[in-house]
Amino acid sequence: MTEGYARGAPGGPQNAHRALRDLVRAATVRIHRAGAGYALDEPGTFLGSGFFVAPNWVLTCAHVALSGEGGEVTVVYETDQGRGTSAVAAEVATVLPEHVERAVRGSWPAPDLALVRLREPVVHDCAYVAERPAAYYGEAVVFYSGWSVVGGELRRLTGTCTVQGTLGSSDDEQIRLGGDILPPGVSGGPVVDPVRGEVVGVLKSQVDRGIGGTCTGVEQLRALPVPASAVRAEHDDSYQAVFHGHDRYHRDRQRHPDTTRSTWTDVQSRLGARPGRALSPEERTQLLGRLADLPPPVSTRVLLDILELLLGGPAAIPHPAPRGWRDGLGALYESSHQGAMLDLVLAYTMLVLSADRPFGTPGTRGAEQALWQWVRNAAEGIDPTHRGRFAQQWTDLLRRRQEPGTPPAEAPGEDGPDPAAATASGAPSAPAAPAGSPTGTPVTSSGSGQLTVATLSSLVRMKVRQTHGPDRGPGPSALIELAQRGWEPDRCDWRVCVVRPDGDVERLHEAERTPLAELPGPLAAPLAEAFRRCDQPGRPAALQVALLHPLLGLAVDEWRLGPGEPPIGVQRPVYVRFAGREQPLEQDEFWPFGAERPAAEAESQERVSRWKWIHEHEAKAEVLDCDDGLRIPVPLVEVLRGLPYRTVPVLCRYGDHRFEDDPMALVRIVHGGYGVALWRRWHGRPEAVCGEFHRQVGDTVAGPGNVVRLPELVHALRAGLHEGRTEAFWADGIALLYDDPGRPLPGTGDLLEAP
Numbered sequence: 101m102t103e104g105y106a107r108g109a110p111g112g113p114q115n116a117h118r119a120l121r122d123l124v125r126a127a128t129v130r131i132h133r134a135g136a137g138y139a140l141d142e143p144g145t146f147l148g149s150g151f152f153v154a155p156n157w158v159l160t161c162a163h164v165a166l167s168g169e170g171g172e173v174t175v176v177y178e179t180d181q182g183r184g185t186s187a188v189a190a191e192v193a194t195v196l197p198e199h200v201e202r203a204v205r206g207s208w209p210a211p212d213l214a215l216v217r218l219r220e221p222v223v224h225d226c227a228y229v230a231e232r233p234a235a236y237y238g239e240a241v242v243f244y245s246g247w248s249v250v251g252g253e254l255r256r257l258t259g260t261c262t263v264q265g266t267l268g269s270s271d272d273e274q275i276r277l278g279g280d281i282l283p284p285g286v287s288g289g290p291v292v293d294p295v296r297g298e299v300v301g302v303l304k305s306q307v308d309r310g311i312g313g314t315c316t317g318v319e320q321l322r323a324l325p326v327p328a329s330a331v332r333a334e335h336d337d338s339y340q341a342v343f344h345g346h347d348r349y350h351r352d353r354q355r356h357p358d359t360t361r362s363t364w365t366d367v368q369s370r371l372g373a374r375p376g377r378a379l380s381p382e383e384r385t386q387l388l389g390r391l392a393d394l395p396p397p398v399s400t401r402v403l404l405d406i407l408e409l410l411l412g413g414p415a416a417i418p419h420p421a422p423r424g425w426r427d428g429l430g431a432l433y434e435s436s437h438q439g440a441m442l443d444l445v446l447a448y449t450m451l452v453l454s455a456d457r458p459f460g461t462p463g464t465r466g467a468e469q470a471l472w473q474w475v476r477n478a479a480e481g482i483d484p485t486h487r488g489r490f491a492q493q494w495t496d497l498l499r500r501r502q503e504p505g506t507p508p509a510e511a512p513g514e515d516g517p518d519p520a521a522a523t524a525s526g527a528p529s530a531p532a533a534p535a536g537s538p539t540g541t542p543v544t545s546s547g548s549g550q551l552t553v554a555t556l557s558s559l560v561r562m563k564v565r566q567t568h569g570p571d572r573g574p575g576p577s578a579l580i581e582l583a584q585r586g587w588e589p590d591r592c593d594w595r596v597c598v599v600r601p602d603g604d605v606e607r608l609h610e611a612e613r614t615p616l617a618e619l620p621g622p623l624a625a626p627l628a629e630a631f632r633r634c635d636q637p638g639r640p641a642a643l644q645v646a647l648l649h650p651l652l653g654l655a656v657d658e659w660r661l662g663p664g665e666p667p668i669g670v671q672r673p674v675y676v677r678f679a680g681r682e683q684p685l686e687q688d689e690f691w692p693f694g695a696e697r698p699a700a701e702a703e704s705q706e707r708v709s710r711w712k713w714i715h716e717h718e719a720k721a722e723v724l725d726c727d728d729g730l731r732i733p734v735p736l737v738e739v740l741r742g743l744p745y746r747t748v749p750v751l752c753r754y755g756d757h758r759f760e761d762d763p764m765a766l767v768r769i770v771h772g773g774y775g776v777a778l779w780r781r782w783h784g785r786p787e788a789v790c791g792e793f794h795r796q797v798g799d800t801v802a803g804p805g806n807v808v809r810l811p812e813l814v815h816a817l818r819a820g821l822h823e824g825r826t827e828a829f830w831a832d833g834i835a836l837l838y839d840d841p842g843r844p845l846p847g848t849g850d851l852l853e854a855p
Contacts, residue, residue, distance in 0.1 A: 116370040119362045120297050121243070121258060126178050127151045127227035128245040128289055130254065131164050131216070132187070134172035140187050141254055147173065149246035149289035150216065151299070152226045154345035158216040159229075159321075160288030161304055162195040163208035165216055173216060177224050186222070193217040194324055194338050197625065199662045210272035211320035212304050215338060226349050227290055228364035229318050230298040231388065231430035242277070243294055244303055244315075246286030257286060267314055269609065272625070275301055278312035291315045296375075297368040322420040322427065323629060326400070330637045331458045337396065343424055344392040351389020354382070376433040378441035383478065387449070390474050391425040393467035395457045400632045401576065403428050406451045410444060411435055414598075414606045421633050425452055442482065449475050450493050458637065576600050577642040578630035580623065581679060581846070584650050585613065592616055592651075596626040597846065598633050599644065605846045624661040631672070640672035642811055646679040646845050652766040653754060655781060657818065657835065670822040673811035675838040678770040679845055706741060706773030707841045713745035714776060714807050720744075721778070721801040723794055725765065726752035731786075734765040740772030748801045751779035752790050754835075766837070775841060776807055778814075781833035796830045811838055 129152065132145045147167045150160030158175055165173060171192040179186045195214040240263045248257050261277040268274055277291075282303065291301035301315035324339045335341045354365045362370075368381035375384045397403040400423055407428055408414055422428050432444050453468055453475075472494050479487045579597040595610040609626035627643070634641030645656045656676075657669025668674055681703065722743060724734045731753060740749070749769045757763075769777050778797060800806065800813055814836045820828030 116367055117294060119367045120292070120294060120371070121245075123225065123362070123364055123367060124151075124227060124243075124245045124290055124292055124299075125256065125258065126225040128247070128256070129158055129178075130176040130247045131158075131160055131168075131288065132174040132176060133168050134170070134174055134189065140174070140176050140185070143249045143252065143254060145174075146247070146249065146254055146285065148285055148287045149303070150175070151245070151288075151290045152177070152224050153215075153229055153299075154226055154342045155224075155349055156218040156221060157193075157342050157345065158190065158218070159302060159318075160214050160216060161208070161212045161302060161316075162197075162200070162214040163212055164288040165192045165214035166195065166200075168192075175216065175218065177222070179223075188222050189219040190216045191219060196320065196323055198325065199664075208304075210268055210274050210304070211316045211323070213302060213316060213321060215321075215324075215342060226346065227299045228297065228350055228368075229343075229346060230293070230296070230300050231426040232300075232319070232433055241294065242291050242300065244282075244286065244289055244291050246289030246303060248283040248285035250283075257283065261291075261312065264312070269611075273320075274304060274314040274316055276312070276314055281311055282306040282313040295371065296373040297364060297371050297381075319418070319420060319427075322423045323625065323632075325628075326632055326635070331396070333459060334395065340396040340424055343426055344396070347388040347392035347426055350385050351392070354385050376429075376441050376445065378445050387445075387474055387478075388426050388429070390467065390471040391429070391449075391452065393463065393470065394425065394452070395459050395461070395464065396424055397428075398456050398458045399636050401634060401636055402455065404633060406448065406455070407431055410448060410451075414600070414604070419608065420629055423632070428452075442478070443486065446475055446479055446482075446486075446490060450490055454493070454497055574601050575636065575639070575641060576634040577644055578627060578634055579605065579644045579646060579845075580627070580656070581646040582619075582651055582654070583648055583679070584616070588613065589650070590616055592619070594619070594623065595846075596623065596630055598630050599843070603843050607846070620659040620661055623659075627661060627668075642673040642675065643668065644675060644677050646677045648680040649767050650763075652676065652678065652770075652837075653763075653779075653781070653835075655835070666822055667818070669815065669818045673815040675811050675814070675836040677839040677845060678837065681770070703771065703773065704841065707775055710745050710773050711775045711841055714748065717746060718804055719748050719776075719801050719807045720746045721750045721798045722747045723750045723752050723797075724769075725754070726790060726794070729790060731756070731758045733759045734768055737768050737772045740768060740774070743772075747774075748807065749774055749777040750797050750801075751777075752793055753782040754779040756782045756786070758786075770837070770839070775837070775839040776810065777837040778810075779835050779837075780831070781835065783833060792830045810836060 129150050130140075131147045131150050132140060133147060148161060148164030150158045150164065153159040165171075173190050173192065174187050175190045176185050176187045178184070193215045196211045197209055200209060241260060242263060243258060243260045245256070245258045247254055249255075250257075259280040259282075261282075262279040264276045264278045266273055267276050275291075282305075284306070286303050287305065289303045290299045291303055292298065293300045299318060301317050304314045304316050306313035321339060321342075327337050329336075331337050331340075334344055350364060353359075353363050365381045365385045373381055375381070379387065400421055403422055403425075404414070404417060407417060407422065410432070411417070418431060418434070422431050428448060429445065432441070432448055435441065435444060449471065453471055457464065475490055475494075479490055577599045579599050581595045581597070583593045585591050585593065591613045593610070593612045594614060596608050598606045598608060600606065608630055611622060614622050631641060631643075643656075645654070647654060657674040658667050660667055665671075681700075724740075725732060734751070749772075751765055751769075754765065766777070766779070778801070780793065800817075801810070806813065814831075814834060817828050817831040817834060821832060
């Protein structure tokens with residue numbers, strides 16, 4: 101478990117390992133039921149273990165924290181190493197996963213993490229949590245700390261385990277441990293890498309009647325919910341609040357002049373750890389503390405833009421994606437460019453200095469000055485040319501802040517963009533990549549021909565403007581691909597991806613044989629990760645849903661990904677794409693063509709021509725299945741192809757099955773060369789009037805530029821319906837096909853070729 105780090109001293113002085121164990125024990129706590137009072141040593145109130153991850157914050161397992169009543173617990177902690185314990189009331193602040201029904205204690209779903217917040221300030225020690233991007237597996241040795249009932253009494257336990265692999269996939273992955281018995285009660289305790297002196301996991305479960313168990317990597321905390329509204333202060337986002345507090349604590353503890361105890365940084369230095377093979381533990385502690393003095397990134401997407409420019413593309417980005425400045429630093433450790441690691445760290449730090457801020461505080465400018473001073477000191481041993489580049493960038497940054505109209509420490513457009521005025525995520529063309537864009541090529545501040553840090557900063561700012569600012573183009577979006585299984589029509593295979601503005605697709609998660617009726621549950625966590633990688637404040641990313649013939653009418657926009665959440669189509673733009681254009685069709689009574697199927701090349705050309713025309717000219721809605729309330733059959737493909745290029749097909753009564761070929765209505769439209777279509781899922785009686793729908797859908801489609809904006813116009817209508825606004829009631833059940841032929845879906849033939 102030491103990849104990306106210079107190896108420490110596993111066989112080094114035993115006193116360093118003893119000191120490390122003392123630090124871990126001091127940070128480990130017991131979790132009891134609320135109101136335990138004087139019964140703190142009674143096993144009957146004991147729930148499990150945990151550890152202080154930051155001042156006034158405890159990290160434990162969700163199944164431990166939620167075993168109490170009403171989200172209230174008591175935390176019992178060590179007041180001073182070996183000098184007694186004390187208790188403090190606490191509350192469960194957030195858990196992963198959310199919305200879990202009461203599960204059997206040993207079967208709580210992964211990642212099974214909880215953050216517990218103290219109700220009053222106390223003085224305590226905190227553990228050091230690794231900033232690395234993901235857990236690494238091999239035959240490494242780790243040790244753990246926790247509490248258990250031994251002989252009828254609560255006793256502290258430590259032990260040693262070996263890493264034996266993993267269990268589960270990326271969204272619910274656990275680390276398998278062996279070599280020691282994990283007794284009841286240690287769940288929630290820290291798992292420590294003794295080579296580097298860092299907490300890397302949280303004990304989760306024990307093997308039933310066996311040796312070993314599992315733990316959850318601390319990186320899974322990055323999947324904590326992102327605040328729905330703009331972040332105005334550090335405490336608005338629990339993840340950022342916890343880890344900024346963590347990093348400032350260890351920086352301040354290292355500086356404290358009035359202590360004789362070893363700090364985590366001292367012990368890491370004695371172990372010989374060297375993070376990223378570029379920094380000493382002391383340098384790392386000071387850097388993380390100064391990064392934590394700054395406001396967090398505006399969004400995960402902004403942080404990913406920085407890392408992708410430095411590391412050479414999304415392939416190097418870990419899962420779950422980095423969320424804070426410390427996570428970005430950890431991602432650099434795993435770069436293959438170890439020879440230029442210090443340059444990479446310094447380039448990253450300068451990009452952090454140049455980044456926009458979601459909010460400002462009176463101390464932000466001073467924090468930036470302190471961070472620049474760290475860069476200046478760290479750069480003393482590198483090439484003078486590179487030192488000069490960093491100094492020039494700092495000068496440029498100071499000059500830029502003095503320009504008229506520059507806000508003190510705020511990101512532009514902090515209130516978020518107007519969704520109705522935004523260019524849709526699936527718009528016809530993306531902005532050209534800037535000249536010299538390093539997409540696919542790792543960039544550092546050194547080396548002949550490499551981009552300078554100042555140029556990198558400009559590229560990051562350009563990407564932010566293109567996806568968030570006034571000159572924005574199509575941003576990244578999430579994509580679900582669903583395929584019904586041939587012999588199991590009630591089950592499907594699926595895949596969740598991120599679609600980048602340049603059309604490249606990054607696959608995040610996939611699964612097979614999921615019951616169709618249960619899809620929202622398994623998709624919730626992968627979609628949350630995809631949205632976190634794409635969303636910008638005030639601009640939720642679109643969700644593309646790629647479907648084959650039998651599922652084109654699937655109401656994905658009505659899914660709820662968690663109890664109490666609004667439908668997903670209310671939260672963000674959701675539109676359908678057709679994944680079966682090359683799929684063979686049987687020539688039966690539902691054959692969509694009048695005679696033979698046109699050649700694939702002719703179909704493709706028709707799609708491109710129609711798409712281009714309606715995005716450059718005014719479009720007109722054409723209701724195909726209803727004539728002033730009279731239900732009529734949807735024309736065959738040949739007839740649809742004869743309609744003017746300005747036509748946007750509309751289905752008024754999709755799903756009433758008045759005619760036997762109704763299921764093929766959408767199939768005819770997509771094979772007719774149309775990439776844009778609207779329909780509403782019919783829930784009314786046959787005699788219900790529909791003139792208002794015809795009028796309103798015509799106005800929605802008509803007008804210059806309205807087709808480009810359809811994904812967000814439909815999103816606004818769904819949001820209006822959810823809010824009970826009568827002017828949106830005509831759009832009840834509305835759905836959108838928006839299938840850009842210039843942005844092809846990922847290749848078929850692997851997972852999603854249903855048997």
